[in-house]
Amino acid sequence: MMNNRLLLVGLIGLMVSASGLSVFDSLKSAQASPSGHAPHGAVTIDGLTVSDIGPLPMSVPSPATNLTYKAKVELGKQLYFDGRLSKSGAISCAFCHNPATGFADPRQTSIGIEGGVGGRQSPTVYNTAFNHLQFWDGRARSLEEQAIGPIQNPIEMGETHENVVSKLRKIKGYQQQFRAVFGTEVNLQGIAEAIASYERTIISTNSSFDKYVAGDASAMDERAVRGMGLFKGKARCILCHNGPNFTDNQFHNLGVPQVGPLKEDLGRYYVTKAEKDKGAFKTPTLRSMSETAPYMHDGAFKTPDEVVDFLNAGGGANQNLSPLVKPLNLTAEEKSDLVAFLKALTGEPIPFQLPKIPKD
Numbered sequence: 067m068m069n070n071r072l073l074l075v076g077l078i079g080l081m082v083s084a085s086g087l088s089v090f091d092s093l094k095s096a097q098a099s100p101s102g103h104a105p106h107g108a109v110t111i112d113g114l115t116v117s118d119i120g121p122l123p124m125s126v127p128s129p130a131t132n133l134t135y136k137a138k139v140e141l142g143k144q145l146y147f148d149g150r151l152s153k154s155g156a157i158s159c160a161f162c163h164n165p166a167t168g169f170a171d172p173r174q175t176s177i178g179i180e181g182g183v184g185g186r187q188s189p190t191v192y193n194t195a196f197n198h199l200q201f202w203d204g205r206a207r208s209l210e211e212q213a214i215g216p217i218q219n220p221i222e223m224g225e226t227h228e229n230v231v232s233k234l235r236k237i238k239g240y241q242q243q244f245r246a247v248f249g250t251e252v253n254l255q256g257i258a259e260a261i262a263s264y265e266r267t268i269i270s271t272n273s274s275f276d277k278y279v280a281g282d283a284s285a286m287d288e289r290a291v292r293g294m295g296l297f298k299g300k301a302r303c304i305l306c307h308n309g310p311n312f313t314d315n316q317f318h319n320l321g322v323p324q325v326g327p328l329k330e331d332l333g334r335y336y337v338t339k340a341e342k343d344k345g346a347f348k349t350p351t352l353r354s355m356s357e358t359a360p361y362m363h364d365g366a367f368k369t370p371d372e373v374v375d376f377l378n379a380g381g382g383a384n385q386n387l388s389p390l391v392k393p394l395n396l397t398a399e400e401k402s403d404l405v406a407f408l409k410a411l412t413g414e415p416i417p418f419q420l421p422k423i424p425k426d
């Protein structure tokens with residue numbers, strides 16, 4: 067643990083460095099379009115009022131204790147791609163949250179260390195900066211807390227925290243960067259903070275939808291525009307996928323069929339032990355969902371069309387099914403309009419280069 071003096075020195079360091087630099091400049095310029103659109107209206111369905119969908123905020127929230135700036139983001143990026151965080155040396159965060167597949171995992175459920183199979187689908191890292199809680203069941207409160215989890219998860223990276231820290235302490239490139247960024251030796255807290263900072267730069271934004279609501283009427287075709295109307299109306303999607311990141315940050319049971327290695331997954335119930343949370347999972351963002359198949363906590367569906375068919379039928383049979391889910395009676399054309407809208411949520415590609423990972 068850091069003592070208070072070190073923490074204070076670290077904080078001052080962060081503030082000084084942060085003042086000169088913003089890694090979100092490109093994001094800001096991408097979003098600063100002159101538009102008369104009021105992003106946060108409200109939509110009412112069946113007497114329930116929820117936030118409208120709209121553009122993301124101009125800047126990405128970082129906690130005051132872990133400000134985001136370039137040197138820290140660069141360090142976090144190296145750690146994110148470094149297999150030495152795992153026991154075998156081969157499994158990095160990117161193995162299951164791969165930039166080539168929307169920072170998610172195309173496998174139905176992730177394969178980790180020594181081929182161990184986990185029971186859940188790996189969600190995208192896109193826009194996790196906006197999540198109030200992390201994991202399908204919301205068991206981590208922050209990206210910092212989340213980042214520490216997979217390293218010692220026996221079926222993910224399978225390494226102890228002590229071993230990771232002592233392995234990385236031997237690497238000069240990391241020693242130097244930890245001194246510069248945190249003023250300390252390599253430690254677990256710093257690993258978590260740097261990775262979280264990098265994750266806060268993985269943002270899906272400026273999609274066709276964003277351009278459309280910012281005033282560019284040609285950004286979405288007619289089908290997607292009709293799909294947006296359905297999303298906010300007859301198809302009821304906005305009841306849960308609302309706000310700028312298309313999630314209410316709540317947990318719901320859609321009756322998703324349990325496939326994969328687990329017989330049963332009670333989701334949020336494991337965290338709260340409340341009956342109402344049995345089988346409830348966090349509403350995921352829908353931004354860039356076209357890149358992140360398969361879908362749902364267990365990867366039960368391979369395509370957006372399968373998801374829409376499932377919801378059109380009123381979800382799956384489950385004694386704890388959310389009362390917000392109902393049969394929708396969408397026509398074939400309406401279903402395809404809705405899918406066209408989902409595809410219009412794909413963000414602009416992030417210019418991407420693999421980091422140079424320090425060898426020794």
Ligand code: HEC
Pocket residue numbers: 146151157158159160161162163176177178179184186187188189190191194197199200201202203209212213214216217221222223261
């Ligand atoms: C072996 C595959 C695997 C590896 C390696 C892995 N993850 Fe994950 N990740 C998952 C799975 C599966 C989940 C969902 C688990 C759950 O909800 O219980 C997840 C969840 C997450 C989430 C939560 C996202 C959300 O929307 O709730 C974040 C953030 C994340 N991982 C980041 C990381 C980071 C950072 C690393 C490296 C330190 C990492 N992951 C390593 C498979 C992996």
Ligand code: HEC
Pocket residue numbers: 297301302303304305306307317318319320322346347348349350351352355358360361362363364370373374377378388390391404408
């Ligand atoms: C009652 C709240 C609720 C409603 C209404 C709802 N969703 Fe969802 N959505 C969720 C939750 C919760 C999940 C994750 C469920 C799980 O994995 O068990 C989810 C998952 C998804 C996924 C998978 C995303 C991924 O990354 O795995 C898609 C796509 C999706 N919803 C689209 C829609 C569409 C389109 C509609 C309207 C037809 C809709 N949802 C209506 C709450 C809702």
